Amino acid sequence: MKAFIFMAGVSALGFGFGTGALAQQAAQPAASSDATTGTSDKSAGEIVVTAQRRHENLLQTPIAAAVLSGADLAQKGVVTVDQLQFAMPSVVINNFGQGLEFNIRGIGKAEHNSQTTTGVITYRDGVPSFPGYFQEEPYFDIADIQVLRGPQGTIVGQNSTGGAVFANTNDPIVGGGYHGYLNANFGNYTDAGVQGALNVPISDTFAARVAFFGDRRDSFYTITGPGGTAYTGNPGNVREAAGRISFLWKPTSNLSILSKTDFDYLDMGAYPADPFEDRFATIPGTNTPNPNHTDLFNITANGPQQARDKFVRSILKIDYAFDSGIKLRSISGFSTGNTAYAADLDGTASGIPAQGPFVAVPANETFYDTVTETQFSQEFNVISPDNKPVTWLLGAFGLWDTYFFPAPFSNFDINANSTVTGVYAPYYNYQLYGRNPERSLAAFGQIGFSLTSTLKLDLGGRYTDSRTTNYVSVQQYGTLISDSQIASSHAFSYKVSLGWKIDPDNFLYAFAASGFKPGGLNVPVGLGNPAPFAPETVQSFEGGWKSNFGGGHGHLTIDGFYNNYKNFQVIIGYPTYPTFGDELNVANTTRIYGFEAEADYKIGGLTLDGGISVVHSALGQFYANDPRNYISGVSAVPPPCDPNVGPASATCYNLKGVQQAYSPPFTFNASAKYDLDLGQDNRLTPSVNFGHVAPQWATLFENVNLGDRLQARNILGAQLGLKHGSWTVTVYGTNLTNEHYVAALNSGLDFAGPPRQYGLKLLEVF
Template sequence: MNSLFDVRFVLKCSTALASVAMVATMPAHAQSADDEGQFNAGGLTEIIVTAQKRAESSQKAAVAITAVSSEDLSRAGVTDAQQLTNLAPALHIDSVYGPAANFYVRGVGNLVLNASSDPAVVVNIDGVPLARPTGVQGMFFDLERVEVLKGPQGTLYGRNATGGAVNVITAQPKIGETSGSITASYGNYNAGKVDGAINLPVSDNTAVRIAGLISNRDGYYSDGTGDEDLGAFRVTMASEVSDTFTLSASFDYAHQGGKGPGSTVEGLNYDDRIGVMDDRAGANVYERVINPAPYPFNVAGFAALPGAILQPFNEIEGIDTYQDNEFWGVRLQADLETSLGTVSFIPSYREASLDFLSPISPIILTEEKDKQTSAELRLVSPSENRLQYIFGLFYFNERVNSLNNFNFEYTSFHAEIAPKVDSYAAYSRLTYSITPELRISGGLRYTIDKKSTNDLNVVENVYCPGFFDNYEGGPATTCVGTPTLPVSFDVSDPLAYEGVNGSFLAITTNPNRGKETFKKLTWRAAVEYDVAPRSLLYASVETGYKAGGFFNTPDQANNSFQPETITAFTIGSKNRFLDNRLQLNLEAFWWEYKDQQVSHFITVFGAPVFATENIGKSRFRGVELEMRAQVMSNTEVNGTVQYLDARNTEFLYGSATPPNTGCASGFGGPGGAPFYVDCTGNRPAKAPVWTLQGGIDQRIPLGESGDITVSLNTRYESGSYTGIELLPSQYQSGFFTSGAQVRFTTADGRFNIAGFVDNIEDNATVGFSQPHNFAGGQLFVRLQAPRTYGLRAGYKF
């Protein structure tokens, strides 16, 4: 878009925000400063957050944040990360393969991840960042709240994130109290869940809390995939050692079994949810000549070569969809109150053991062990200081040992990956009150990321007879009927492969090593003004950074990628009107994204390589309006509208094979690649123009018996692409997803029972898609959850 439009866009957003702030002064004067932070009977509730390392109302936090309370989480029955999408419109979470979950905030995230890259949106559990997106499994039970921070977190957070952060805060022990809760539900797909917690006093100053979750469900796909088999527990201890010193410790464990996430394929009716292991998927979809086998063209003449035939997944040797993953961690936090403020020390250690086979493009078999250690030391000044400060030191260590088998049926890439990370950071945040209403803030963070890798990659290629003789021209001899490669492979035991029709196997082995240090200074500057006691106007600019790294490739001269950066401009206004019964928050944002890290399959020296590259620039800008209102004493409504204008402003990369893309492409790519792909001017994947969310809660009092609450909600997402290739077949049209619940609660609030239904429309919407072959071929898709319904009952004591 032209510069004149850019100016008009900023002026319109600024004018709208200023108008909201000026209107805010009228009703707010009716409230005294004495009731600031207090809530009128029947008014909107407040959520206390710690996104800026100190406790404050979400309405007083001058940051782009969506906070979801424990009540909202419980009412929605949230037990996994993907369910958060319906509660935070700016957030989008997809299941990609195995236990991996991809997080996007306003279109910024990782479309595909590997063990050598960091997440763009970081998940923090009680302040501890998770290195891998697989680590979020088994975390969503007995929570106090979830905070979604939108935009780069370049100063206060342990692992710099370009897209945002999701803070998961668990329920903490309550000293001197014996209490507990249990919730059980049952629904279609034979879905059964039980979660509960018990809080026990150990002494006058110490308590322990034990919480657990068991969740089992049949698969959403016809082949039994898309199921859930999850068990988890958490033990937390808290002690007030003295008036100035508190100590807490926690241990958590989760196991994830079952078949794992499933998928279907283009050409089938998505509403039927036919899994790829179903015989019906292979009847007319796979059994066709493909290119490549393994190569899709004659390099000299670009004439198609006869290829092998794709086989149905359930006929490939060694395929058995499953997952057997374990996650556990320990965390300690010590807080000391001093005259300078609160000194906190938070060490932690976490492990994840992954073992899964995921039937998508390609067939992925992974055995992985992840270990991470972190420690944070920080000082937070008293909140009443005119000059408030936060100083911190952070250390992070990660060790990964991952064996990955990527099987394309006639080409396989086996990678033993062993990346290491040592990250050091020092950060600070200063906020000064020029007047009681006007504050300025600034922050700095300096990060040193030391990364290395020591990998081994083995490539298998099935060749047709005469392939090399005809490589420079003329037809090659077909090898239709040759068997596909088995899924499993042991690098220490070469594969005994018997081809037919003259086909033969070639195996190449290459080491992959690298070592590099990345350094970056990120910063934040902001101003905030209390227009009225319950009206805040703020503006900020913040930078974010995500370290570079390595990927496994035979080309040792080109096995690394560089950091990506983002600069975010934000103007926002947060307001409570009408005696605390109406909340209106408005935010305008403009993000400039540079050197975006994109992971995708390419061909290097004739082998498929899962590469991560820095590709160009993108721009994300838009407006988000959030409303909550208590329209009557027993009626509350809410709604959020987000408009997102996203464009790839410079997005050019090379391809070693004829690209399968919806972008412009042709001969002669960057870096000497035979082909190029140019997505400049295109809309990025996972970036819908409109995201709307709305809901209503109607309470019906029943006197001394209790009350009934009827809840309705809906979410609309306009069309967007579901894969990096931006193919027309990867475009998901706009859709609604709605839910309803009727809940009875006794007068003492201890017992409740509810009937619920989610995805009332039963939409089979695509969350993620990818071609089966890295240079083209059948499109595999992951669908979001179908219509689910059931009963849920809970008891508190």
């Protein structure tokens, strides 16, 4: 029963698993030239970033950021957010199904709980996306992806401690005529997909763009049922459909109104997973062969499985520029979606391997939830002209997000033994229904002073007020518990930066900034209404050098950073009764520091780029029990373990100095492509890309025997494209070495990253 108890403890109100589009995405056409898309032209010596609400040259902006165009994404094999970790430094993403941990520089989210907000905010066309579920929305008709590292919030939307991701899709082009693209892909695992987009001119001031995406793929897994029989559930067959319709109206040169609406139906079939014990060839600490050892993609199961997301998102962006150059901007977003997830929670076809000695416990653990989430956000900006000695920005932001866990209780069900029926069945269930509304309000601003023609000082501040509320009824082991709680948190964040343009090719910057992530609520798990957990804050210091070299053909960025991280939110064993989990704060300072370097070089038909990061993290003084060590009715409950003073013992661990979870000390990526002109509008383009993520810990307890050590990821991909006129044929391969790696550890289960995929893409641009 241990896995069930741990699961109930760590994720009672938001055991999420989002879906992912694993089909190879087609190459995108050239992005719109509209300034709002943030496109880049590295060969011209300028990389444009718009994430800071201005049209800026990244190489002369005091931020650490990476920008990938739609064509870059296709060439590097980036289909969904998961693959970003293999295309840029310091980004680590661990997908466990109905959600994911997204961390930049070791800061973001490492807890599987919808009550824990993320420290890395993802924006879709300028509005925040869902923070908990629906994380695997496919990238199609993308203009660019901009990833900002470090605290954000004094110039945009939500506050963040780790960074922000801006995914910008192509806008309609007024006066651009009819143009677009159509792409089809075919690959192994019976993979077949299609996507495309069409720009539609409606009038001299009005245009529309329609984009669509579809994919179907068979499962990566071979799943066996009880006693070696065929598994009767869904093994993870992918069926996806998505569309987007956009309208742009420019009645005058001063006013533009842009609307976009996305529709997504993402059916991954299932997210099969395997007990971590099966990862080991021998039983840890012995030379005894592990009888359950198996490959990540050859597993057993007997419970039903499902992984389906469907949602709609609409955005409305209004820009108005006065003759003075001052701009008014409004960005509104509304999203509503439903996720449904079912899992064989023990990951076996017979029983539950005990976490330690590999002994089967007769049971069949299952999980099911269906959750509806709605979100509304509104941002207002007043932006000064860019070409003045004093520049400024004022902003206001509000976000309202609600999770609905619908009645009856069976719509959120963690079942410790589904083989038990009748009068005793409720004593094996943790169930709930209710709702969890969250609200965040903020005001922010930034002002910049050109001290000289080459030296600029920027000062920014933000005040954020957040609130979360539980209106939840819990049915726990046959006992009804009502949970009605409110937790609020607020903070002031700041940023002070100094940028020095030494000459046209060299730029130095330094800044000090802070970030804030709200606190939240723990739901009842055996102990009534536990106390809320407090917000996190981070104080960050960074300096960097940006340079053009090779006559503008190359760019180099080097930066170093140091973070003091306070009140890190972590789920551990409840201090006085660690059979259950509880989310607490590490009161003492956690330190995270390191450096990054990125470079690209283009000469003739050759393009090279790469990035590297080194991150060191050390948790502040903290004591905790690991709830995985205790099985109800089997292991004795240990004495209380005070998080601040311990004392350290065989059961109360001193975690001071341990590495931050999901914070590998080293990441590296590199890619190369060569455009060979064959004449008569023919071009051959081979390309190769490689991403490395060093080994990392999945929990703070760093227990190898419990599967906490996740192996390194070395992902190699390649493509060979032949362009003839408007047509391009591309042979592609991802994860060419077919590395089988654990993409995330959750509740004792290993979730695998995608294996080798290969196939053919056909693209026509018109």
